Amino acid sequence: MSHPLSRRSALLGAGAVAGLALWDGPAEAAVGAAAFDATRERWVSLLAGGSYNYAYTDKTEAIEGSANAVLRKMEPDPRRPSLWPDLPLKDPRTGNFNRSYNRMRTLALGWATPGTAMHRSREVAEAAVRALDFLYEHAYHEDLDRRGSNWFWWEIGVPRALTDTCALLYDGLPERRLRRWLRPLRRWCPDPERRISHPGVVETGANRASKAMAVAMRGLLTYEARLVKRARDAVSDLLRPTSGPGDGFYRDGSFIQHDVYPYTGSYGVDYLESVAKLIAMLSRSPWEINGIGNVYHIVERSFVPFIFDGLMMDCVRGRQISVQGHRDYHSGQKAVEAVLTLLETAPDRYARRWKPLVKGWLTRNRAIPYDTLAPLPSVARARALLDDPSVPVGPRTTGTYVFADMDRIVHRRPTWAYAIAMSSERIGAAEAMNRENLHGWYTGDGMTYLYTGDLTHWNDDLWPTIDPYRLPGTTVDTRRRADLAHGRRRLPPTPWAGGVALDGEYGVAAMKLVAGGSSLRAKKAWFLLDDAVIALGTGITASDGRRIETVVENRNTHDRHPPLAQGDGWFHLNGVAGYALLDGADAKAIRMERTGRWRDIDKGATTGGDTTPVTRHYTTILIDHGVDPRKARYAYAVLPGASATQTAAYRGRVEILANSASVQAITRDNLLAAVFWRAATVETVYGPLAADGPCTLLARLDREHVRLAVSDPSRTADEVKITLPWPVKSVKEGDRGVRRARGAVTVEVGGSRGHARTAVVAV
Structure with missing residues (x-):
């Protein structure tokens, strides 16, 4: 379809193509316009799909509905100023300019997606041009001052949304206006490796990969080969493992962002998504990324151990656990999408393993609406995989994985998984930035994460409703805490955190607990067996006049209390696990309803949760060490999937030496x-x-x-x-x-x- 705003064919005839050919060096050939166009169109197909869209009417209708809502509510007001009444643009610290560009991307996706009623509509394209002009004049141009707002919005958030928008709307945009809208990126996102707002900071990990996407797309949109090459080279550097300290992927599969925080399931997923799409976009182009073999290793070492039936384990999602709109299934969906994208270019030896693996994730997790979460092209690839009779449904991953470079251990059995989050002088206990993760005090103090057949446990409003002072696996001082402060790091003053695995079936984990703001000290160990986890604690000592507790379990049971059986030294929570005390100590079970709000744990400018109260039922099992214990101990077994009879008989099954x-x-x-x-x-x-x-x-x-x-x-x-x-x-x-x-x-x-x-x- 053509219309008056489409201009590339007119501007880029044979003579113009010659004028656009650029040289990156004496040994490289000139790049013609056709290469730019083909690469850009490949990116648009990754975003909006193609002819197969008609097979996914519901998904196409959802895209169209979102785009129509954006268009319908658009009311440009230069006096306020605002493009939408609910997003005033006067103060950049609100992040509303970043949200506005995200809405433009939604509109552009509706315009570019075949099968929507607005597909390639002249009227919609003209409305988008006016809106982009408005945003350039009032929200984002090269002469503005950040005024203390988040650097991320200026250098990554808006550049990514803007370049996606321009790529999707490309055939409907006037040439000069497009170059005008992209001009601010020369100031705010000129180089994937540089941070403009904080001179001296070299971008790493997900931030560099995201910037590379924006720089590459600007190069494709403006026919500047040097920018695409710069983006390619910046990503190529990321593919090499680091030996630390600091950000990046380590040889053992660990991923660190912000110098000291495990972030495989958040920044790491963003990295993988960006790199996977860059590889797909630049394949068969003059800028094809070479030496990408390590990306496939990263998938297997860094991501597969933390994906449980399509869910990304919360122990590596950092402060994102507190963000209402980013649950474990959102992070998991992005990881699945990245793997599906990589499958387009992956060597056979990886494809043969990954296809059954992904099919298993998607098959077992039908409760999570992947079709509504993922972009349409990814949905189509997922459906093709599910419908392919030659690909078997892969079983759950099993094994014991020690991530020594980020103080995490994951133990996976056929029907359950158990993760342990520790901290040390190398790895931070919890990150709080941008007023997110305000109550994450103990998430790195030996918190344990049990995954079973209940795939909604961690994502069903757990984080705003769970008692943050009673996280499973932790030994805590019961003092009241203030919200975590922005950017404040707590690196416990001890090197002791880590463990070992044997034969992929057994593991040991240990950490020395040095509590923050308390005299509490303890030595904690976990022994990971084929059917149980044995937890030992010793030297539990404090002197602040407060009670000390060890939390055996704190389980979200959603809208009811399931049957709880108990006997002499044991508890059994129906559908979850058995819990056996191994040293004769007393424990108590508490059953209660807890109500919280996402806003209580995340007050971020662009991520802040809502104030709607949510209520969930919890079963909590505690060992009370009393006030100011001296060398107290505990020993208990967690028996996932065990029956009450098996739990009651377990005490003699393991000997504590x-x-x-x-x-x-x-x-x-x-x-x-x-x-x-x-x-x-x-x-x-x-x-x-x-x-x-x-x-x-x-x-x-x-x-x-x-x-x-x-x-x-x-x-x-x-x-x-x-x-x-x-x-x-x-x-x-x-x-x-x-x-x-x-x-x-x-x-x-x-x-x-x-x-x-x-x-x-x-x-």
């Missing part, structure tokens, strides 16, 4: 698991197990061999000598630095950054 200030250890069958806080010896049925320094350890006896895994979460030792209960004859196979030493095993852990050393030894 030690729960002291020097060592915490358990044994079951042929497995030994221990946390040595310092040099110590513990007696086992086989004989003494000892370590001459700090470490976490797993040893599994298999006839005449022992499979061994050791790490030093304290990062203080150079090597650790492990004396097993059996004399070591030889090291059959193992990582470098593992060797036999006088019937024992010596493990070099210096410089390992808390990562494991494994071996098979003959005994």
Whole structure:
């Protein structure tokens, strides 16, 4: 379809194409207009889809409905000024100018999506031109001052929305006006690697990837090859793993943003989404991204362990857990979308694994409306995958994953998963910025996340309604807290946080708790088994005159209290898990309804939650250590999916070998698991197990061999000598630095950054 506003064919004849050819260097060929157009159109197809849209009438109608609402409510008022009455533009600190450009993107998507009634409408394009003129004059141009508003809106938020809008509306926009609207990006987003508002800051991770998208699109829209090349090169740098400290992807799969915070499920997803779309957009173009193999490794190392049936685990979503419009299924959907996009170019060895994996996520999570969350092209790719009989439904991912570089551990079994969020002098306990995550005080203090068949537990208004002083897994001082302050970091003054895994089936995690603003101290350990999690705590001490509690569980049961059975030292919550006390300590169960508002935990300018009260039912299981405990302890088992009968009989299933200030250890069958806080010896049925320094350890006896895994979460030792209960004859196979030493095993852990050393030894 053509109309008077369409002008590229007129402007870019054969002579004009020659004039637009640009050189990036003496060894590179000139790039003609056709390459720019083809690449830009590929991007539009990723946003708006194509002829298959007609098969998705409901989705197309939803896009059209949103776009019509934007158009219908548009009332330009230069006196106020505002483009929509509810978004006055006078004060940039409100973020309304950023919201306004997001609405323009919604309108442009309706115009560009085949099948909508407004598809390529001249009247809609003219309205969009007037609106973009208005925003340029009153909200976003090169001569404005930020006046203390969020730098992100100026350098990433608006550039991304504006370039998407211009790409979608491209054939309906006058050439000179388009260049005028994009001119502010020369000031606010000229280079993916630079932060204009904070000179000296080099962009990393998701911020650089997002800026690269905006710079690449500006280059495509204005026929400037140097900009597209700059964006490509900036992203290529991101594909290399970092050894830290600071932002980026690490070799163990960790992802850090803002220097000290685990953010795989938020900034990491944004990064993956941007990179995946850049790879797809620039494929088969003069700017194709080379050396992208590490992106596929990143998907498997960094993202797959944290995706549970299409949900992104909250332990790596940072302050985004408090944002009402960004639940775990939103982050999961973006990750799924990125993987589906990468499947377009992924080598066969990845595609063969990923297709069943994604099909399993989508099949098991029918409660989450993927069709309404994802963009239409992604919905079409998902539907094609679901309908492909040659692709089986993949099972849930299983394994134990230790992310030593971000103090996170994930233990996954066929029917459940368990994640632990820790902190240390390297990794922040909780981030609060832009008045978000105001009550996240204890989310990095050993909080545990149990995932079961109830896929709505974490996303059903949990964060505004759960008692933030009683998060599962934590040991807390019951003092009242003020809202977390913007940008204030808390790095607990201890190096102790981390763990080790063995055979993808067993794990150990440990952290030294140094509570913020309190004298509370404790040593906490978790032993991750094939059917249970054993939690031990010791040295629980405080002196502030307040009560100390350990929270075994705090479960969101939605709109009712399910059956709760209990007996001598055990509880069973129907449909969730059993909980067995292993040391005879008393615990209590509390059942209550809790009411909260999203606004209580997020007052951000553009993310702030609403003030509508929401109520949910909770079952809380607590161990009360009393006021000012001295060297208190706890020991309990979490038994996901167990019956009440199995829970009642569990107490003798695992033997606690030690729960002291020097060592915490358990044994079951042929497995030994221990946390040595310092040099110590513990007696086992086989004989003494000892370590001459700090470490976490797993040893599994298999006839005449022992499979061994050791790490030093304290990062203080150079090597650790492990004396097993059996004399070591030889090291059959193992990582470098593992060797036999006088019937024992010596493990070099210096410089390992808390990562494991494994071996098979003959005994």
